[in-house]
Amino acid sequence: MIRQTLLLAVVLCLAVVNVNALTMQIEPKTQECFYEYVENGKTSIILYQVIRGGLLDIDVRIYDPQGNTIFSRLHFDTTMKGRQSFTAATSGAYKLCFNNEMSRFTAKVVTFTWSFEDADNSFVKGDALSPMEQSVQKIERVLQSIVMEQKRMRFREQTNRDTSENTNARVVRWTIIQVLVLVSMGVGQIWYLRRWFDSKSTQRV
Structure with missing residues (x-):
């Protein structure tokens, strides 16, 4: 009995497999697409987030192997959760596209993960459990939700870190500009006072 339970726990822990993570910059007026082979009956879970650029918006689209659109949405990171799941109706190469064609000048930095889980869990369901x-099954579901939340928190931390670094860089640049302005004003005042005193001395002579 204990052996069967341990085996079941291992199978459940391996239910989510083949996790791919990627971060890329999407230039304005362009679209980046990624292909992944998905077997029939498997559920894909896609987590994505815009970590830098403009209003943190991106057009997300998912296509099946026949080219039909199964998901399309203009994502705004401030108001939406970047999570989408679907179950493959047929085996084949599914396409995930991030479209930044609506932006004229601003590039977007997007990070995402594409993971899979078995949609058919009937072997661990029923009154025979x-x-x-x-x-164990309940713990497995809780662990999956924790993993997804950790990914979202990791994306959020990356976004906040980029924002903090960008703010710090702006503060440093502004401080340097202020120092240069103060030094220029000081040099200008010294030059003006020396010229003023020199002109007074010339008039006295």
Whole structure:
């Protein structure tokens, strides 16, 4: 019994597999697409986030192997969660596209992960499950939600870090400009006072 329970726990822990993470910059007036082979009946979970650029918006589209659009949305990071899942109806190469053609000048930096989980979990469902097996199944669902939340928090931390570094760079640049202005004003005042005193001395002579 214990051996079967341990085996079940291992299978459940391996339910989410093949996680691909990528961060890229999408130039204005361009579109970047990524292909992933998905087997029939498997559920894809895509987490994405715009970490830098403009209003943190991006047009997200997902296509099936026949080229049909199965998901399309203009994503705004400030008001939406970057999470989308779908179950493959047929095996083939599914396409995920990030479209930045609506932006004229601003590039967008997007990070995303594409993971898979088995949609068919019937072998661990039903009245035949013991209380321990049901507990393991519940723990597996909780662990999956924790993993997804950790990914979202990692994306959020990256966005906040980029914002902080960008703000710090602006503060440094502004400070340098202020120092240069003060030094220029000081040099100009010294030059003007010396010229004024020199002109007074010439008039006295």
